[in-house]
Amino acid sequence: MRKSITFYGLTFSLPMLVWQALFFLAPLLFLIALSFWSVRNFRMEPDFNPDNWTRMLGRAVFWQAYLRTFLLSASAAVITSILAFPCAYAIAFKLSETARRWAIFLMVIPFFTSYLVRVYSWQIFLSDNGIFNALFAQVGIGPFGMLNSSFGVMIGYLTLSFPLVVLLQLFSLVFVDKTLIEAAHNLHCGRLRTVFEVIVPSAKVGLVIAALFCFILTFGDFVSPLYLGGGDPPTLSILITDTTKSGQQWPRAAVIALTMIATLLAVAFAAVSFAYRERGR
Amino acid sequence: MTDQALVVFDGVAKRFGNFVAVEKLNLEIRKGEFLAIMGSSGCGKTTTLRMLAGLEAPSEGEIRLDGKRINDLPTWNRDTPMVWQSLALFPFLTVRENVEFSLRMRGADKAARRRRVDKWLERMQITEFADRNVAHLSGGQRQRVALARSLVTEPQILLLDEPLSALDAHLKVRMQSVLSNLQRELGITFVYVTHSQSEAFSMADRVVIMSRGRIEQIGNPQEIYRAPRTKFVAEFLGSSNIFAGEVSNVSEAAVKISTPAGEFDVVPNAAKPLSKGNKATFVVSDDRLHLSNRPPEDRLNRLQASVVGEEFVGATAVIHLEGAERIEIKVQKSHDELEQLNLEPGAQVWVSWRPDATHILPGE
Numbered sequence: 001m002r003k004s005i006t007f008y009g010l011t012f013s014l015p016m017l018v019w020q021a022l023f024f025l026a027p028l029l030f031l032i033a034l035s036f037w038s039v040r041n042f043r044m045e046p047d048f049n050p051d052n053w054t055r056m057l058g059r060a061v062f063w064q065a066y067l068r069t070f071l072l073s074a075s076a077a078v079i080t081s082i083l084a085f086p087c088a089y090a091i092a093f094k095l096s097e098t099a100r101r102w103a104i105f106l107m108v109i110p111f112f113t114s115y116l117v118r119v120y121s122w123q124i125f126l127s128d129n130g131i132f133n134a135l136f137a138q139v140g141i142g143p144f145g146m147l148n149s150s151f152g153v154m155i156g157y158l159t160l161s162f163p164l165v166v167l168l169q170l171f172s173l174v175f176v177d178k179t180l181i182e183a184a185h186n187l188h189c190g191r192l193r194t195v196f197e198v199i200v201p202s203a204k205v206g207l208v209i210a211a212l213f214c215f216i217l218t219f220g221d222f223v224s225p226l227y228l229g230g231g232d233p234p235t236l237s238i239l240i241t242d243t244t245k246s247g248q249q250w251p252r253a254a255v256i257a258l259t260m261i262a263t264l265l266a267v268a269f270a271a272v273s274f275a276y277r278e279r280g281r
Numbered sequence: 282m283t284d285q286a287l288v289v290f291d292g293v294a295k296r297f298g299n300f301v302a303v304e305k306l307n308l309e310i311r312k313g314e315f316l317a318i319m320g321s322s323g324c325g326k327t328t329t330l331r332m333l334a335g336l337e338a339p340s341e342g343e344i345r346l347d348g349k350r351i352n353d354l355p356t357w358n359r360d361t362p363m364v365w366q367s368l369a370l371f372p373f374l375t376v377r378e379n380v381e382f383s384l385r386m387r388g389a390d391k392a393a394r395r396r397r398v399d400k401w402l403e404r405m406q407i408t409e410f411a412d413r414n415v416a417h418l419s420g421g422q423r424q425r426v427a428l429a430r431s432l433v434t435e436p437q438i439l440l441l442d443e444p445l446s447a448l449d450a451h452l453k454v455r456m457q458s459v460l461s462n463l464q465r466e467l468g469i470t471f472v473y474v475t476h477s478q479s480e481a482f483s484m485a486d487r488v489v490i491m492s493r494g495r496i497e498q499i500g501n502p503q504e505i506y507r508a509p510r511t512k513f514v515a516e517f518l519g520s521s522n523i524f525a526g527e528v529s530n531v532s533e534a535a536v537k538i539s540t541p542a543g544e545f546d547v548v549p550n551a552a553k554p555l556s557k558g559n560k561a562t563f564v565v566s567d568d569r570l571h572l573s574n575r576p577p578e579d580r581l582n583r584l585q586a587s588v589v590g591e592e593f594v595g596a597t598a599v600i601h602l603e604g605a606e607r608i609e610i611k612v613q614k615s616h617d618e619l620e621q622l623n624l625e626p627g628a629q630v631w632v633s634w635r636p637d638a639t640h641i642l643p644g645e
Contacts, residue, residue, distance in 0.1 A: 177369070179365055179369040180369055180371060185335075185357050186336065186361070186363050187383035188357050188358075188383045188387050188434075189383075190355075193386070197382075198371065201371075202373065204373070278414050279374055279414055280374075280375035280376070
């Protein structure tokens with residue numbers, strides 16, 4: 001059912017519409033225009049030149065970076081969701097009301113410190129002479145090359161998205177109808193099985209949105225791939241900075257940015273339609 | 282314990298912190314009976330049902346199913362399916378998948394599952410909705426899905442927690458006959474929790490009335506209606522006038538009870554032998570009182586009262602009266618009978634009744 005847009009609805013949503021138009025839609029249109037500009041003698045000139053697109057999308061380096069970024073973010077979404085779920089589950093179903101409030105508070109605390117600071121401090125733990133390798137040396141193993149690897153990037157991605165994913169999962173789990181859980185138990189479904197048969201499907205929308213947020217946050221992240229992944233091989237975000245630095249190629253960087261936006265829109269659309277898909281007619 | 286008992290509650294109590302939900306409950310539920318547990322909210326009826334389903338653990342006492350203690354048996358290992366007030370259908374499954382759920386959990390093979398589910402979809406007349414999403418069904422259809430889902434394992438008992446309270450009056454009556462017929466055909470035990478007297482009395486073989494975690498009375502609907510045991514039951518049924526007083530004279534045929542409203546002749550009750558000086562409470566159903574503007578002929582129990590107001594109850598009306606000492610009296614009459622009388626608010630009327638219309642409450 002479609003509701004007609006009311007005067008009040010329009011009035012209240014006006015600030016958001018203005019904001020979106022000014023700071024999302026307008027820059028996006030400019031970015032699209034920019035991707036067709038030319039660069040001559042390190043200077044940009046307005047133009048309608050599809051060359052940037054064919055050059056960028058024709059390069060193996062671009063597609064390697066694209067694939068790597070996509071896989072890293074997709075893995076982060078899956079790994080973070082799996083690690084976050086038991087945590088969110090315990091907070092939602094096992095803790096008392098008071099304990100739950102404290103747990104939510106603790107989940108918010110990491111956002112007090114800058115993400116960059118948290119990633120830098122991971123370097124101290126993960127580097128070849130870092131804390132972890134020193135501990136491993138105590139038991140006679142290692143050293144492991146944890147910094148400047150995909151493992152390092154993944155640690156950074158977890159740092160970035162774990163608390164948020166837990167919170168998003170938690171808010172969908174607390175709204176799971178408790179009667180459905182009892183009904184499942186009553187119909188011969190044991191405790192663990194109920195988690196997968198009833199709780200996960202009931203909270204599906206929230207769980208998918210949490211994973212989607214993780215994907216979105218990590219897909220565009222620049223900090224972890226650079227400081228914990230070493231920046232080589234590059235992710236798309238690193239490729240953007242490299243492209244702008246080499247010969248003022250802002251138009252080609254715009255091409256990368258636009259493919260990223262298109263990817264995020266496609267992934268977000270697919271995720272949301274999966275989340276809201278209904279069984280049966 | 283009779284050999285017919287399917288479920289036995291043996292001194293079962295349930296406490297939540299300091300709150301006593303159920304106090305020392307002793308109850309036998311027979312094989313194949315339709316038992317209604319009735320009471321106002323917070324009386325412990327739902328807790329009793331949930332303990333039987335294994336959703337609450339008793340704090341004290343023992344629950345036996347088929348002679349075996351089930352206190353510590355988790356709900357998923359009992360075959361005591363329940364139909365919830367909200368029905369608790371799984372919104373992420375189709376009708377067929379909902380009905381199939383417990384069979385799948387028990388690991389029945391696919392072909393057997395299909396056969397059994399088809400049979401129950403057919404029986405509950407919901408085959409055409411098998412592939413629908415449960416959210417897109419009407420209230421009555423959802424009821425049938427919930428019943429099919431609970432009965433698909435063919436258990437020996439079905440628990441129902443006010444499943445009809447969300448339905449409109451017409452559908453409610455129709456579902457009542459669906460439930461009664463189903464219970465008779467299957468021959469299994471139904472335990473039906475409700476706060477509605479009409480639901481309990483129209484379907485149940487026996488009714489349990491609970492109050493504050495205790496059983497007030499168990500009996501068939503007729504017995505409870507005509508011979509309530511306690512003041513609570515009489516008040517809960519809502520159609521009785523209650524008089525409390527002291528026995529002033531006892532003879533073979535009648536007991537005289539002196540109350541603030543006057544002295545009345547009451548039929549003795551074998552369940553409550555009385556002698557002079559005992560406290561006693563008796564009730565008269567509101568449909569067994571006579572009303573007149575003039576004093577009625579003698580030898581009937583009678584008292585004078587003034588009209589407070591009139592309440593329409595479909596084909597009949599209930600006249601509310603106030604007697605001496607602010608005693609409240611209700612009289613139920615057909616509209617025809619009432620037309621002959623002056624019932625302006627404040628009008629003086631005579632209320633009278635025959636001694637055999639009275640019933641002494643044995644529990645008071």
